[in-house]
Amino acid sequence: MLPxxxxxxxxxxxxxxxxxxxxxxxxxxxxxxxxIVLVANFLHWNDMPSLYFKxxxxxxxxxxxxxxxxxxxxxxxVALTRGFVDDESAQPAExxxxxxxxxxxxxxxxxxxxLIMLFVGIEILSVSMFILxxxxxxxxxxxxxxxxxxxxxxxxxxxxxxxxxxxxxxTGSFNLTAIKGYVMANNAPSAMLYVGLLMLLIGMLFKxxxxxxxxxxxxxxxxxxxxxxxxxxxxxxxxxFAAIYRLLSGSFSGIYSFWWMTLAVITVLTLLAGNIxxxxxxxFKRMMAYSSISHAGYLLLSLTALTNQSQSAIVFYxxxxxxxxxxxxxxxxxVAKETGVHSYENAERFEAFNGLGKKNPLLAFVLTVSMLSxxxxxxxxxxxxxxxxxxxxxxxxxxxxxxxxxxxxxxGIYYYFxxxxxxxxxxxxxxxxxxxxxxxxILIATTIITLVFGLMxxxxxxxx
Amino acid sequence: xxPLATPSxxxxxxxxxxxxxxxxxxxxxxxxxxxxxxxxxxxxxFMSIELMLNAVNLLLIAFSTYKSDPVxxxxxxxxxxxxxxxxxxxxxxxxxxxxxTRTIDIGFLNKLKW
Numbered sequence: 001m002l003p004x005x006x007x008x009x010x011x012x013x014x015x016x017x018x019x020x021x022x023x024x025x026x027x028x029x030x031x032x033x034x035x036i037v038l039v040a041n042f043l044h045w046n047d048m049p050s051l052y053f054k055x056x057x058x059x060x061x062x063x064x065x066x067x068x069x070x071x072x073x074x075x076x077x078v079a080l081t082r083g084f085v086d087d088e089s090a091q092p093a094e095x096x097x098x099x100x101x102x103x104x105x106x107x108x109x110x111x112x113x114x115l116i117m118l119f120v121g122i123e124i125l126s127v128s129m130f131i132l133x134x135x136x137x138x139x140x141x142x143x144x145x146x147x148x149x150x151x152x153x154x155x156x157x158x159x160x161x162x163x164x165x166x167x168x169x170x171t172g173s174f175n176l177t178a179i180k181g182y183v184m185a186n187n188a189p190s191a192m193l194y195v196g197l198l199m200l201l202i203g204m205l206f207k208x209x210x211x212x213x214x215x216x217x218x219x220x221x222x223x224x225x226x227x228x229x230x231x232x233x234x235x236x237x238x239x240x241f242a243a244i245y246r247l248l249s250g251s252f253s254g255i256y257s258f259w260w261m262t263l264a265v266i267t268v269l270t271l272l273a274g275n276i277x278x279x280x281x282x283x284f285k286r287m288m289a290y291s292s293i294s295h296a297g298y299l300l301l302s303l304t305a306l307t308n309q310s311q312s313a314i315v316f317y318x319x320x321x322x323x324x325x326x327x328x329x330x331x332x333x334x335v336a337k338e339t340g341v342h343s344y345e346n347a348e349r350f351e352a353f354n355g356l357g358k359k360n361p362l363l364a365f366v367l368t369v370s371m372l373s374x375x376x377x378x379x380x381x382x383x384x385x386x387x388x389x390x391x392x393x394x395x396x397x398x399x400x401x402x403x404x405x406x407x408x409x410x411x412g413i414y415y416y417f418x419x420x421x422x423x424x425x426x427x428x429x430x431x432x433x434x435x436x437x438x439x440x441x442i443l444i445a446t447t448i449i450t451l452v453f454g455l456m457x458x459x460x461x462x463x464x
Numbered sequence: 465x466x467p468l469a470t471p472s473x474x475x476x477x478x479x480x481x482x483x484x485x486x487x488x489x490x491x492x493x494x495x496x497x498x499x500x501x502x503x504x505x506x507x508x509x510f511m512s513i514e515l516m517l518n519a520v521n522l523l524l525i526a527f528s529t530y531k532s533d534p535v536x537x538x539x540x541x542x543x544x545x546x547x548x549x550x551x552x553x554x555x556x557x558x559x560x561x562x563x564x565t566r567t568i569d570i571g572f573l574n575k576l577k578w
Contacts, residue, residue: 116542119539131556138564140564140565144573151500154513154554157550158517159516161517164539165524168539169527172531172533174535
């Protein structure tokens, strides 16, 4: 539980660093904090699973792996911010502090043992994200995204809380283990328990943007500043799935036959809605939003199966997805800044990548690897992520869902390749983009990680 | 003569059947949901969300009293504190939008479309 304490204290330190006139210290300080927290997170790797803070939080290898993914993604994203020096109206100290505080929420969501902690964690994460989404104050698109995210987020929280209240009424406790005990002891649980579980799940599925609760996602991801879109599509999603997994496996595995069909229908809807709508997008950023919905569908497939393999499958999948998304958005940010000088409207469309391969071979290669990984082509981490997810579904015998998922992942190849085709086949007047050495290093690192896990997936799979 | 001892609060709460509390909370909650889905004014939507949260609080307190278990009431404190934080951020977002567009009607928010 060291990460929560450290992030809270050091986050305040970063906030106070903002009083200095020079903002140059903020980026290295934040990176240092994240590096320390990442190390602290794995200090107890070999310990037995244990409970903290009067049975409020839980820690084992699974939660540590997930916190590790979240903190590592945050490290990469913070490294890509370049200190917000390009933007004069930006307030870097506040942004970095909110990012660090939102990580506290993410770690709490991953390690919750009590529904109170789940609620507090989700709120810490969401409220920070509402602010960061609207951080481009003069931009109407950012404003609109912030309001939509806020209203939808608060609405989902309300539904989730009602579910928790009903669960409390049915079982008499907020503790995961106690709820599990109740579910195991009562062969025919009350209707209140079922309704409560459903509403709790609906609230959580809102947060990870599963269909039919996904309608806010494209607008919010599109309107938010790209760096915070990256943050939302990786960290919020990873933490959300960890929380749903903890909830379902920790408390409700006993009534699997009740909820699996509901989750299966939602999974299929998510896969269809995400992939098919993504095909029609002209904006790369909006396509990535729908792609994040479709990846939520694959992760849900593994949760629906809920076998022994699901745990390592979703760890691997979240890591592969986060890394690939970060490098894709990293390239987009550079290219959009270059083309945005000429026309704001076209900056985030697929055409922005036209001719990228000729003058910027490195950026084109990074983009290609990340697209291949998201599409699930062999030799990238994304392929093994999909493979593990599909094999866990196969173990449970969910053949019909597997067929839909595989069909949809072939649809995915079409829209991911649109970016690669734009980069290599189309002519464009894109000149050579200047990339700072550190930025270049991060992009190379994410690409190498994607390829290494594509070649040696067992390395990570064996750990958890 | 001493007056009769005033009944304790749990006894007062329990003089009404639990079912009625659940019904009342559910009704309030549904009014909140309908408000969110049908109103166009950001502030009214906001109020409806608060109504949903307060319906949850009522439900939690009723359950907590009937079970003689304080945890539910502790949760209510958490909800109230977090809702206050959320209100602060939400109102700030609404003020920001009002400064830029001079309206808080969500129908005018249509910059983001596919």
